[in-house]
Amino acid sequence: MVPFSMKCPKCGLIQARNPACKVCGTAVGQAGEAAPSSGAAAPAARRVEPPPAPAASPLPKRPAMPLPITAGADEARRFTFHGSGGTLLGIHTVNVLLTIVTLGIYSFWARVRMRGYLLSQTEFEGDRFAYHGTGRELFNGSLKAGLIFGLPLALLNAVPELLDAGNAVKTAAALLIYGLFMVFLPFAMVGSRRYRLSRTSWRSIRFSFRGRVLDFIKLFIGGSLLSLVTLGVYYPIFEVRRYAFMISHSYFGNEKFEFDGQGRDLLWSYLAAVPLSLLTLGIYWFWFLAKKQRYLMDHTSFATARFHSTVTGGALCLLYLMNLVLLLVTLGIAWPWVVARTTRFNYAYISLEGALDVAAIQQEAQTASATGEGLAGFLDLDLDLG
Amino acid sequence: MQTEWHGHYLDGRTALSQRATIYLTESGLRISLESGRSLSWPYGEIRQTQGFYSGEQIRLERGGEIAEALLVSEEDFLISLHQFAPKLAKHLHDPRWRGKRAPLILAAAAATVGIVAALYFWGIPALAAIAAARVPVSWEERLGEAVISHLAPEPARCADPGRSRMIETIMTTLTTPLGRSPYRFRVIIVDQPTVNALAAPGGPIVIFRGLLEQTRSAEELAGVLAHEIQHILKRHSTRALFEHASTGLLMAAVAGDVSGIAAFGLETARTLGLLRYSRRSEEEADAEGMRLLLAAGVDPAGMIAFFETMEKKDGAAPALLAYLSTHPGAEQRVEKLRTIAQGARQKPIRLVPNYDWREIKKICPAAPKKG
Numbered sequence: 001m002v003p004f005s006m007k008c009p010k011c012g013l014i015q016a017r018n019p020a021c022k023v024c025g026t027a028v029g030q031a032g033e034a035a036p037s038s039g040a041a042a043p044a045a046r047r048v049e050p051p052p053a054p055a056a057s058p059l060p061k062r063p064a065m066p067l068p069i070t071a072g073a074d075e076a077r078r079f080t081f082h083g084s085g086g087t088l089l090g091i092h093t094v095n096v097l098l099t100i101v102t103l104g105i106y107s108f109w110a111r112v113r114m115r116g117y118l119l120s121q122t123e124f125e126g127d128r129f130a131y132h133g134t135g136r137e138l139f140n141g142s143l144k145a146g147l148i149f150g151l152p153l154a155l156l157n158a159v160p161e162l163l164d165a166g167n168a169v170k171t172a173a174a175l176l177i178y179g180l181f182m183v184f185l186p187f188a189m190v191g192s193r194r195y196r197l198s199r200t201s202w203r204s205i206r207f208s209f210r211g212r213v214l215d216f217i218k219l220f221i222g223g224s225l226l227s228l229v230t231l232g233v234y235y236p237i238f239e240v241r242r243y244a245f246m247i248s249h250s251y252f253g254n255e256k257f258e259f260d261g262q263g264r265d266l267l268w269s270y271l272a273a274v275p276l277s278l279l280t281l282g283i284y285w286f287w288f289l290a291k292k293q294r295y296l297m298d299h300t301s302f303a304t305a306r307f308h309s310t311v312t313g314g315a316l317c318l319l320y321l322m323n324l325v326l327l328l329v330t331l332g333i334a335w336p337w338v339v340a341r342t343t344r345f346n347y348a349y350i351s352l353e354g355a356l357d358v359a360a361i362q363q364e365a366q367t368a369s370a371t372g373e374g375l376a377g378f379l380d381l382d383l384d385l386g
Numbered sequence: 387m388q389t390e391w392h393g394h395y396l397d398g399r400t401a402l403s404q405r406a407t408i409y410l411t412e413s414g415l416r417i418s419l420e421s422g423r424s425l426s427w428p429y430g431e432i433r434q435t436q437g438f439y440s441g442e443q444i445r446l447e448r449g450g451e452i453a454e455a456l457l458v459s460e461e462d463f464l465i466s467l468h469q470f471a472p473k474l475a476k477h478l479h480d481p482r483w484r485g486k487r488a489p490l491i492l493a494a495a496a497a498t499v500g501i502v503a504a505l506y507f508w509g510i511p512a513l514a515a516i517a518a519a520r521v522p523v524s525w526e527e528r529l530g531e532a533v534i535s536h537l538a539p540e541p542a543r544c545a546d547p548g549r550s551r552m553i554e555t556i557m558t559t560l561t562t563p564l565g566r567s568p569y570r571f572r573v574i575i576v577d578q579p580t581v582n583a584l585a586a587p588g589g590p591i592v593i594f595r596g597l598l599e600q601t602r603s604a605e606e607l608a609g610v611l612a613h614e615i616q617h618i619l620k621r622h623s624t625r626a627l628f629e630h631a632s633t634g635l636l637m638a639a640v641a642g643d644v645s646g647i648a649a650f651g652l653e654t655a656r657t658l659g660l661l662r663y664s665r666r667s668e669e670e671a672d673a674e675g676m677r678l679l680l681a682a683g684v685d686p687a688g689m690i691a692f693f694e695t696m697e698k699k700d701g702a703a704p705a706l707l708a709y710l711s712t713h714p715g716a717e718q719r720v721e722k723l724r725t726i727a728q729g730a731r732q733k734p735i736r737l738v739p740n741y742d743w744r745e746i747k748k749i750c751p752a753a754p755k756k757g
Contacts, residue, residue, distance in 0.1 A: 204396035
């Protein structure tokens with residue numbers, strides 16, 4: 001096989017085959033020196049090899065010729081969503097029927113089918129993502145979450161009432177419930193992310209989340225209190241810190257995601273966006289949302305590559321308005337198409353730029369229980385994979 | 387039949403995707419990798435995790451939690467597999483069956499609509515009635531107290547010993563035919579201009595000043611009270627609680643894993659659906675209320691006259707809308723009341739004789755003096 005990319009001997013950048021490195025200008029000579037021909041090399045563990053051709057290429061018997069270059073450092077790698085609203089509607093219809101017939105028990109398996117479809121229709125570098133969660137896991141996680149979290153809350157709610165305790169006891173119980181929520185909420189956020197990432201893979205390499213839940217609880221409670229004390233001024237900083245925690249403890253295989261943003265960078269935009277949105281009946285908020293998304297994306301990196309977002313407020317505004325119209329006109333039946341077009345939209349503006357040696361990434365799967373995920377389900381948290 | 391296919395192989399240890407040539411054999415797949423390595427996968431150990439929909443890559447896996455994977459892009463590969471090893475590959479998806487999916491999904495859609503409709507029109511009301519009948523009266527009373535303390539707080543109540551006693555006599559007349567009832571009925575007048583009345587679970591009936599001012603006689607008020615008494619007796623509020631909760635569960639099943647904007651649409655549907663239950667309760671309270679009036683010997687003309695007033699003012703006075711929106715069409719209601727009232731006694735008793743109703747209904751001191 002002819003190697004279709006090379007590694008610069010001086011700066012280490014992987015790029016398209018050129019006589020000279022496009023960044024530092026070092027002459028490379030024969031590309032074969034830098035990127036060893038992969039044809040015979042059996043131990044594939046850590047050798048530097050270009051990411052192979054897209055596996056989804058429709059040509060089964062392609063001639064042995066240089067493949068289209070996908071590994072060029074200058075090329076933005078993109079995510080593509082191939083799912084269709086029609087298929088989503090079909091899956092959903094069957095899910096609803098089985099959920100009702102089984103008195104709700106099937107809903108966990110239904111969720112797995114939905115997530116599985118959405119991930120398997122998402123492509124990056126020619127390969128699809130895969131979801132490995134099971135309905136049984138989700139079911140058990142939900143039961144456990146009910147026992148560990150639901151039971152104490154229900155008892156705290158009911159016992160003071162049943163005992164007809166004094167107001168002081170009732171107030172104490174209410175405060176305790178509030179306190180427990182402040183712990184459960186971050187617990188569910190981290191648990192859910194840990195579970196979902198551990199069950200997601202690309203090219204069979206699992207994602208993972210390795211942040212400590214205690215650290216996040218501290219961050220969450222501290223940030224909530226500070227936001228309260230500062231009448232919301234601290235909130236954008238809190239939001240960025242939460243995002244930073246989630247991103248910078250995420251891994252793909254043995255490679256880490258990084259986030260280098262600062263909450264204060266968004267502070268002034270946020271403080272300006274609140275009155276501007278009030279003046280424009282909320283319309284301006286889309287522009288702030290776009291700015292925030294661009295900021296968060298542009299400060300997220302993976303290994304040597306960096307994410308980049310080009311989303312605009314106008315595009316976001318149009319997306320939401322169209323979704324609203326679609327749902328209203330069809331009385332909600334169009335929601336699978338709304339899901340599909342929103343997913344497609346989200347990926348359309350994101351790219352991963354810079355050199356990335358995909359082949360060097362090693363499997364490092366982590367275990368994760370579904371309890372936090374179950375709790376997130378109870379709390380009705382709508383969490384997306386970052 | 388094509389027995390040689392091309393795809394990609396992932397070893398589950400690195401993100402390296404190797405090109406692979408796949409040969410179908412009697413017992414399994416033989417996979418030849420670009421690295422020169424050769425693998426053999428018995429059909430029984432292969433599971434499929436992707437490739438159930440057209441355009442989706444086929445993904446075959448072998449091994450434990452972190453598996454090796456084989457990716458093939460053409461769906462014809464699966465068809466060949468089924469032709470080549472029909473018995474051993476039975477557990478893998480067959481794309482030729484996809485044509486049968488559409489009718490199956492349509493059948494599932496029809497079944498779903500049927501079940502949801504059956505639950506909505508029959509199942510949920512029946513279950514709510516059964517469940518409400520099992521709720522102890524003491525629970526209903528506590529629930530009622532909570533509602534009352536919210537809607538009719540102590541300072542907003544109108545009480546005047548003489549006038550209150552008159553209204554109590556009306557209540558006694560109405561509840562006498564009921565015999566021994568587990569409920570302690572009482573009337574609370576609230577100083578608000580709303581033309582409305584409501585029955586809290588467990589016994590309290592709230593009449594807003596606005597409605598009281600609209601009544602022209604004790605018999606008219608008796609009609610409203612009889613209606614509210616039946617709400618309490620038939621446990622309509624308690625049933626509504628169960629109906630509300632179970633439609634919520636039904637909606638959650640229909641919505642599945644979606645949230646946000648779609649859930650908003652579903653919530654609207656649910657509110658509209660609950661209105662139907664509410665109208666059914668009103669119809670029942672109307673009919674049973676009229677029967678109660680007749681049993682107590684009260685002139686049914688009062689109730690009919692009051693509902694006619696409501697009908698005339700429907701649309702004219704916006705304040706009335708609150709009272710009528712969850713209620714059946716006013717014209718229809720009056721018609722039904724008339725039908726039941728045909729069995730009235732010849733000579734009805736007189737409620738609060740020798741008193742001027744216009745005086746009695748001035749129970750709220752701040753009420754504007756009109757009519």
